[in-house]
Amino acid sequence: MAAGGPSVFLLMVNGQVESAQFPEFDNLYCKYCFVYGQDWAPTAGLEEGISQITSKSRDACQALVWNFPIDITFKSTNPFGWPQIVLSVYGPDVFGNDVVRGYGAVHVPFSPGRHKRTIPMFVPESTSKLQKFTSWFMGRRPEYTDPKVVAQGEGREVVPHRASPSVRTSHSMAAGLPAEHVKGPSPV
């Protein structure tokens, strides 16, 4: 096989974190960041962001709307390590402390075009009842020191989680792929 040197392809993602549905919580904000493999590098746009704090709407669907923009372009030589967007949602508890309400991650879509994704969110849970009570009381819930852990497969088996509902994002994607390099998915 001829080794012509690695050829580079670009991946542009733009879109928004639209809204969330969290029946039990209100006044939430979200942070996003991207996790990607070693062969990937962002060339333009912001890798991380923090949204505004939003309250639930008064109507029946009780949506928490952020409408928070995402815009980033990656370059890479290898699809391994395809970027994932990691979302963390935070909000105040009964005592006014800022606690984590959910983490979620999803791969950036592979095919060009418009995509709408609903991401389930989950929180780590203390295993002992005493620790659950003290963490509720002190406002210090179990939290990841680095939210990027959510995008990785290793080490998940040790932490029990509880799932709460979902954050909706919509994004569109354009990919510049040299045609002979990667046989990508066929357009829809």
Added chain:
Amino acid sequence: MAEVHVIGQIMGATGFSESSLFCKWGVHTGAAWKLLSGIREGQTQVDTPQVGDMAYWSHPIDLHFATKGLQGWPRLHLQVWSQDSFGRCQLAGYGFCYVPSSPGTHQLACPTWRPLGSWREQLARAFVGGGPQLLHGDTIYSGADRYRLHTAAGGTVHLEIGLLLRHFDRYGVEC
């Protein structure tokens, strides 16, 4: 050598009678396949659904294979277990599905089953927990000795798998 990228997530599971589920997964391939990057097997976190009955794992899968032949196309095999409040684990179901062979994003729903055992074992499972398990995990994805088993249905595991193929046309394979 042709290359295959399998990138996606084990999203979660529905239809299991137990809550607090986790999944042990692995990808099995034939002899002509070589794993270039990625982790071939793993275990998800334990998830307890708060709303609805779907347990969500969102466990990422990112694998890069090189292959010399089509035989032994990758198969994903899954074992769903439930964990109770005492920390004991009980088998909820075994399942397998082939990784798709056309490029693009695919939503897969993998049904699962669990071995039943004798009436005594079923009674013990209902009251005390436990229950029969397979000794050799490859029965999950091979058909060889299945006729000996009597099984019951478990729930369904939902996966979203994206596939990228490379250099297959050089070997005359159309995908």
